[in-house]
Amino acid sequence: MVNYSELKKHEDLLQICGKCGDCGTSGTQISTAKRHVSEPCPIKNVMGFEAYDARGRILIMKTLVDNNFKIDDSFLNWAYSCTQCGSCRETCLAIEGGIDTPLLIEALRQDLVDNEFKIEKHDRILESIRKNQNPYGEPKATRFKFLNGEAKRDEAEYVLYLGCTSSYRQQNIAISTIKLLDSLDVNYRILKDEPCCGSILKRYGYRDAFQHLAEENLKYLKEEKTKKIIFPCAGCYRTYKSDYEDFNTTDIEFLHLTEFLEDYFTTHPVGFKLKTHKKITYHDPCHLGRHSGVYEAPRVLLRNIENSTFIELDTLRNYSHCCGAGGGVKSSNSELAVQVASNRNMEALDKSIDILISACPFCERNLKDGIPENANGYQINDISEILCETYQKDLSSQVLDQSGSESKICQNYMEFLGQYPEIFSDLITGSDMDFAIYDSFEDFEDETPMDIFHVYRTDDGIQIHSGKADDADLELALSKEAVAKLIQMNSKNDYASLFGDFYNEPDIDEGWIDFLLHKRTKTLINMGYGKFAEAAGILEDEDEVA
Amino acid sequence: MTIVELNGKLGLELGKIVGEKNVSSERFVLISYSEDASPFEGNLPQIVVRPNNAHEVSRIMEFAYERDIPVIPVGGRSSINGSTIPRVSGIIMIDMTRMRDIIEINEDIMTVTVQSGITWSELIHRLKEKGYKLGFRGPYGGNAGTIGGSLSANSIGCGASSHGGACDNITGLEVVLSTGEIINTGSNWRIKTSKFEGSYARYCTFNDMSGIFLGDHGSLGIKTKATLKIFPLPKGEAYSDFGFSSIEQAVKAFHEIQSNHLVEEAVMLGDTNSIDLLASSYRSTFKNIECILAVIIEEPNEEIAQQKKEMCEKIVRKYGGKSIGMFLSKAHWLNMFNLVQSLFEEGFWYNTCHIRPISTLPQLIEGFHHLANKYELKKNGFNWIISALGVDHCFTSGWITIFMKDRSNKEITYEVWDELRELEMELDGVPYWTGKLWEPYALKRVNPSFYKTLKQLKKTLDPKNIINPLTFGL
Structure with missing residues (x-):
C-alpha cells in the first residue's frame, strides 16, 4: 500500500476542482474576454488524452488518494510527463490564482520517491549533484574551464551565478552574459565553488535531498558575504528566490539578468x-x-x-x-x-x-x-x-526614461491622478491596475494602446508607474478623448461624474471607458474594486442621487 | 467473441482504425475519463479511442456492432448531469475532441458546418475573425464543451434568451448510426449533388430527422457534423443591470422583457444570498435590492440597441425596479464561459438546472428558502445561488445550485438535493437535459405511451442497444 502523505496534505485542492475542463480545453481562446489562453496544456496538446491535462491529473490523483491503485512503469512515465509549467493554474478560475497543479504533481512525485518508486536516471542525476555539484555527470573541477581562468573573483557588489546548464551545456549564454556585463562595467564576481541550485531535485520529488542542498547553498553564500546575485538562468533564479523561501534566513537579493539590466539602464x-x-x-x-x-x-x-x-x-x-x-x-x-x-x-x-x-x-x-x-x-x-x-x-547617450516615452496627454493624466490618491482609497494594499489609453476603439479591440501606465496601491497611498504591471488586477481602458476631458476636471466629484458617464454612456467620438478583468469578478469586488467603481461614478444608486 | 476475449486485441484493432497513438487502455487514462463535471460516479471505460473523422467513427461502430460491444461518445465532458459517464462495463469511449475542424462557413445560407468535437469557445473565435456570431453561444461550460455534446444534452446557456438552446440553432446533422452507416439530415437527405456542405434547412421534404438525434444524450447515433445558424456581428451593443426590491416585481419585468424579445440575454439573480455571493458590495451600494436582472442587447446598430435598452428601462420602472449601472451584465457577457468557475471555492456544486415558466419562479424560490431553513443550510456551511436565464420563446432555465463546503455534510446535501428536484418537478419544472441528474425524477413521471414510443425508437435505431446503454433507462 503506497502512502500518499504529501498528496493528502493538499486534499482540499484536489476536492475544489469543479472539473469544468478549462485547463485542457481545445478552444483557441478561452471565453470571450481577452484572456490569451489557447490550448493551455502543452503536454495534452501533444499526447491528446485527458489524463495529461490538469483536470485529468487531478482526478487521477484524487483516485490514488481514495483508492490507491497499482503503480507501474507506465504510470511513472505519466507522473513525470508534466512540465509543471503552471499554465493550467493561470487558466483555472476555481480559486484566485488557480488550483496549483504543479504543486500537486510535485507532492505526488515526493510520495513516489518516498515509497521507492524511482526512475533510475533520476537517481543518477541525484548522485551527480551530490558528487559533482551538477546534474550532468561532469567533473566539478571543469565547471568554469571554458572561461580559461579569467573568471572575476575579486570582491564585488554583485555575484554572477551562471548555473550548471550555462556552465556545462549552454556556454554561449554564460559567455554572452559575461561579455555584456563587462561592456557595461558592472562590478561583479563569479563564485569559485558555485553550487548546483538543485531545481531538478525539487521537480523530481527528492524533497529531503533538495532541502539539504538548499541549506548548504545558503550557508555557502552567507560565508561568501553575498549580498546581490544576478542569474542569467531563470531556473536557478526561481529556485533561489521562491523554492528556497522556506529555508532562507539571509537577506540576499536575487535578480534575474533582465531585472538587473532594466534597473541598470535607468541610470546608465x-x-x-x-x-x-x-x-x-x-x-x-x-x-x-x-x-x-x-x-x-x-x-x-x-x-x-x-x-x-x-x-x-x-x-x-x-x-x-x-x-x-x-x-x-x-x-x-x-x-x-x-x-x-x-x-x-x-x-x-x-x-x-x-x-x-x-x-x-x-x-x-x-x-x-x-x-x-x-x-x-x-x-x-x-x-x-x-x-x-x-x-x-x-x-548609448540616454538612459531608459520610460516616463518620457508617454504622450503628453498620458503624462497629464498620470499627474492628474497623482493629485487625487483618494480615488483609490477603497482598494486594498497591493492592488495594481493598468490604465491603457487608446487612439481608437479599433485599437482597443486589437489590444494596441497608445500609452499604458499602472497605479499601485500602497499602505498609505498610490504609486504611478510607466508601463504595464507584471500582474495587473484589471485594465482600465480609456479613449484619448475621454482622458482629454477627464483631466480638465477640477474636483474628484466632477471627475467621478464624468468618468461614470463615459462608462455608462460610451460614445466612440466623445469618449468611452471600458474594463478588461484579469482577476475574477468576485475577487475584484473583495479587493475593493466595487467601492472603487462607486467612487469613480460607475455604480450609483439613482434613489440616492434623486 | 466475448469482451474478455477481446480485451487484448481491442486496442490493436481500434489502433488500426484511428492510429495506435489515439487508443489507450492505460488505467490512469481510463480514470481520467471516468467523470464529468457532476458529482456522479460510474464505470471506467474499457478503452478510450480518439477518431479524426466520420469515416473512422463509422469503422469503430461497424467493429463494435459486429461484436456487440457497447460504446459511449463524449465531447468536452463539462456536463453537469452525468450523461457522459459509462453506465455499463466494457464500454468503448469515443472521445470526439480530435474532430474539431470547421468544414464550411457559408455566407450565402448563413451557416457554419463543423465537426462535432469543436468547442464553443473555438468556434466563437473563428467566426468572430470572419465577422460572424452564433445565435446560441454555448453552455456556461463552453470552453471545454463541444457542439456535439451540447446537441446531445440539449444545452441551454449563452444567448438562449434570443435564440433558444443549442438544438434550436441547427439546420442539419451528420450522424453515424449503430451499424456504422452515415446519414445526413435536413436538406442534405439527398444523394450528394449539392454544392453546399451543410444542410440549409432543417424542416423539409420528410420528417424532422435531426430532431430524433437532438437531446438523445448520445444514445441513438453519433453526431459527427453539425450545421449551425450564424449571424453578422452586432454593431450596436447595450448593457443594463436592474435592481428590484421583490422577486414578484422582478419576475413581471423579466417576463415582459422576454415576451417582447428585446434582449440577447436576460439573466436574474434570484435572492439576496445570490447577490452577496457574486457581487458582495452591491447591496451596500444599492439600497433595498432583493434581486437583480441583467440584460445584454446586441443589434445591427447603436440606435436600435439604445432604443431597446430604453424600452427595458421603461418596463423595469413600470414594475418598481431601478437601474444599477451595467458592470454586472458586461462582466457576465465578457466572461461568458468563466462565470461559474469562481463559485467552485464555495464547495462542490450540486445543481438542479431545469426549465420552467417565468411566472413560477417566486413560488420555487419560496420553496427553496423553506428547504434552506429546514436543513439550516447556512448554519451547516452551505452556500447557494439562484439564477434564472430567459430562454426563447418565453420561459426560463432555473438554476438553483447548492455548494457543499464541508464534505462531512454529504448526507444533508443529498437529502436537500433530492427534495429540491422533487419540488422543482412538482412546481411545473421540466429538466432540459436528463442524465443521472434527472433521470429518476423524469422516469417516474413519464407517460407510458410516450416512453413506449421512445423505446421503439431506440430499438429501431440501435437494435443491439450498444450506444450509451441504460440512458433514459433503455
Missing part, C-alpha cells in the same frame, strides 16, 4: 542595434514568468533594440505556452519535450518571426532542439546573446 546609458532589420519575439520562460512574475523587464529591454520589430506571440505572459523542457520532462522524456518545443516554434513561425528570444538556458536548448526542418533562417537566442550582440556604446 543604453544602446542596442541589430545590423539588419529583424522581426523578434519573446518566449516567456515558465520559471521567470508564471513562477516568478517577471514579464515586463525582458520586454522593455527587447523593445529598445533598434532596427527590429518586436511582435508578441498569441500566447504570452502568464498564458504563454511552455517550451516543454521544464519539470524534468527534458531529462525524463526528451522526445515529448521536443514535440512541445516544435509546437511553440510553430507559433513563432506562423508570425514570420526571425528571432525567438528567451531568458532561460533550458528554453533555449529545447526550443533549438525543436526547430522544424523547414524553418530556414529562423533563430533562437537567449536574451543575453541578443543584447550582447547588439550592444553599441556609441548609441
Whole structure:
C-alpha cells in the first residue's frame, strides 16, 4: 500500500476542482474576454488524452488518494510527463490564482520517491549533484574551464551565478552574459565553488535531498558575504528566490539578468542595434514568468533594440505556452519535450518571426532542439546573446526614461491622478491596475494602446508607474478623448461624474471607458474594486442621487 | 467473441482504425475519463479511442456492432448531469475532441458546418475573425464543451434568451448510426449533388430527422457534423443591470422583457444570498435590492440597441425596479464561459438546472428558502445561488445550485438535493437535459405511451442497444 502523505496534505485542492475542463480545453481562446489562453496544456496538446491535462491529473490523483491503485512503469512515465509549467493554474478560475497543479504533481512525485518508486536516471542525476555539484555527470573541477581562468573573483557588489546548464551545456549564454556585463562595467564576481541550485531535485520529488542542498547553498553564500546575485538562468533564479523561501534566513537579493539590466539602464546609458532589420519575439520562460512574475523587464529591454520589430506571440505572459523542457520532462522524456518545443516554434513561425528570444538556458536548448526542418533562417537566442550582440556604446547617450516615452496627454493624466490618491482609497494594499489609453476603439479591440501606465496601491497611498504591471488586477481602458476631458476636471466629484458617464454612456467620438478583468469578478469586488467603481461614478444608486 | 476475449486485441484493432497513438487502455487514462463535471460516479471505460473523422467513427461502430460491444461518445465532458459517464462495463469511449475542424462557413445560407468535437469557445473565435456570431453561444461550460455534446444534452446557456438552446440553432446533422452507416439530415437527405456542405434547412421534404438525434444524450447515433445558424456581428451593443426590491416585481419585468424579445440575454439573480455571493458590495451600494436582472442587447446598430435598452428601462420602472449601472451584465457577457468557475471555492456544486415558466419562479424560490431553513443550510456551511436565464420563446432555465463546503455534510446535501428536484418537478419544472441528474425524477413521471414510443425508437435505431446503454433507462 503506497502512502500518499504529501498528496493528502493538499486534499482540499484536489476536492475544489469543479472539473469544468478549462485547463485542457481545445478552444483557441478561452471565453470571450481577452484572456490569451489557447490550448493551455502543452503536454495534452501533444499526447491528446485527458489524463495529461490538469483536470485529468487531478482526478487521477484524487483516485490514488481514495483508492490507491497499482503503480507501474507506465504510470511513472505519466507522473513525470508534466512540465509543471503552471499554465493550467493561470487558466483555472476555481480559486484566485488557480488550483496549483504543479504543486500537486510535485507532492505526488515526493510520495513516489518516498515509497521507492524511482526512475533510475533520476537517481543518477541525484548522485551527480551530490558528487559533482551538477546534474550532468561532469567533473566539478571543469565547471568554469571554458572561461580559461579569467573568471572575476575579486570582491564585488554583485555575484554572477551562471548555473550548471550555462556552465556545462549552454556556454554561449554564460559567455554572452559575461561579455555584456563587462561592456557595461558592472562590478561583479563569479563564485569559485558555485553550487548546483538543485531545481531538478525539487521537480523530481527528492524533497529531503533538495532541502539539504538548499541549506548548504545558503550557508555557502552567507560565508561568501553575498549580498546581490544576478542569474542569467531563470531556473536557478526561481529556485533561489521562491523554492528556497522556506529555508532562507539571509537577506540576499536575487535578480534575474533582465531585472538587473532594466534597473541598470535607468541610470546608465543604453544602446542596442541589430545590423539588419529583424522581426523578434519573446518566449516567456515558465520559471521567470508564471513562477516568478517577471514579464515586463525582458520586454522593455527587447523593445529598445533598434532596427527590429518586436511582435508578441498569441500566447504570452502568464498564458504563454511552455517550451516543454521544464519539470524534468527534458531529462525524463526528451522526445515529448521536443514535440512541445516544435509546437511553440510553430507559433513563432506562423508570425514570420526571425528571432525567438528567451531568458532561460533550458528554453533555449529545447526550443533549438525543436526547430522544424523547414524553418530556414529562423533563430533562437537567449536574451543575453541578443543584447550582447547588439550592444553599441556609441548609441548609448540616454538612459531608459520610460516616463518620457508617454504622450503628453498620458503624462497629464498620470499627474492628474497623482493629485487625487483618494480615488483609490477603497482598494486594498497591493492592488495594481493598468490604465491603457487608446487612439481608437479599433485599437482597443486589437489590444494596441497608445500609452499604458499602472497605479499601485500602497499602505498609505498610490504609486504611478510607466508601463504595464507584471500582474495587473484589471485594465482600465480609456479613449484619448475621454482622458482629454477627464483631466480638465477640477474636483474628484466632477471627475467621478464624468468618468461614470463615459462608462455608462460610451460614445466612440466623445469618449468611452471600458474594463478588461484579469482577476475574477468576485475577487475584484473583495479587493475593493466595487467601492472603487462607486467612487469613480460607475455604480450609483439613482434613489440616492434623486 | 466475448469482451474478455477481446480485451487484448481491442486496442490493436481500434489502433488500426484511428492510429495506435489515439487508443489507450492505460488505467490512469481510463480514470481520467471516468467523470464529468457532476458529482456522479460510474464505470471506467474499457478503452478510450480518439477518431479524426466520420469515416473512422463509422469503422469503430461497424467493429463494435459486429461484436456487440457497447460504446459511449463524449465531447468536452463539462456536463453537469452525468450523461457522459459509462453506465455499463466494457464500454468503448469515443472521445470526439480530435474532430474539431470547421468544414464550411457559408455566407450565402448563413451557416457554419463543423465537426462535432469543436468547442464553443473555438468556434466563437473563428467566426468572430470572419465577422460572424452564433445565435446560441454555448453552455456556461463552453470552453471545454463541444457542439456535439451540447446537441446531445440539449444545452441551454449563452444567448438562449434570443435564440433558444443549442438544438434550436441547427439546420442539419451528420450522424453515424449503430451499424456504422452515415446519414445526413435536413436538406442534405439527398444523394450528394449539392454544392453546399451543410444542410440549409432543417424542416423539409420528410420528417424532422435531426430532431430524433437532438437531446438523445448520445444514445441513438453519433453526431459527427453539425450545421449551425450564424449571424453578422452586432454593431450596436447595450448593457443594463436592474435592481428590484421583490422577486414578484422582478419576475413581471423579466417576463415582459422576454415576451417582447428585446434582449440577447436576460439573466436574474434570484435572492439576496445570490447577490452577496457574486457581487458582495452591491447591496451596500444599492439600497433595498432583493434581486437583480441583467440584460445584454446586441443589434445591427447603436440606435436600435439604445432604443431597446430604453424600452427595458421603461418596463423595469413600470414594475418598481431601478437601474444599477451595467458592470454586472458586461462582466457576465465578457466572461461568458468563466462565470461559474469562481463559485467552485464555495464547495462542490450540486445543481438542479431545469426549465420552467417565468411566472413560477417566486413560488420555487419560496420553496427553496423553506428547504434552506429546514436543513439550516447556512448554519451547516452551505452556500447557494439562484439564477434564472430567459430562454426563447418565453420561459426560463432555473438554476438553483447548492455548494457543499464541508464534505462531512454529504448526507444533508443529498437529502436537500433530492427534495429540491422533487419540488422543482412538482412546481411545473421540466429538466432540459436528463442524465443521472434527472433521470429518476423524469422516469417516474413519464407517460407510458410516450416512453413506449421512445423505446421503439431506440430499438429501431440501435437494435443491439450498444450506444450509451441504460440512458433514459433503455
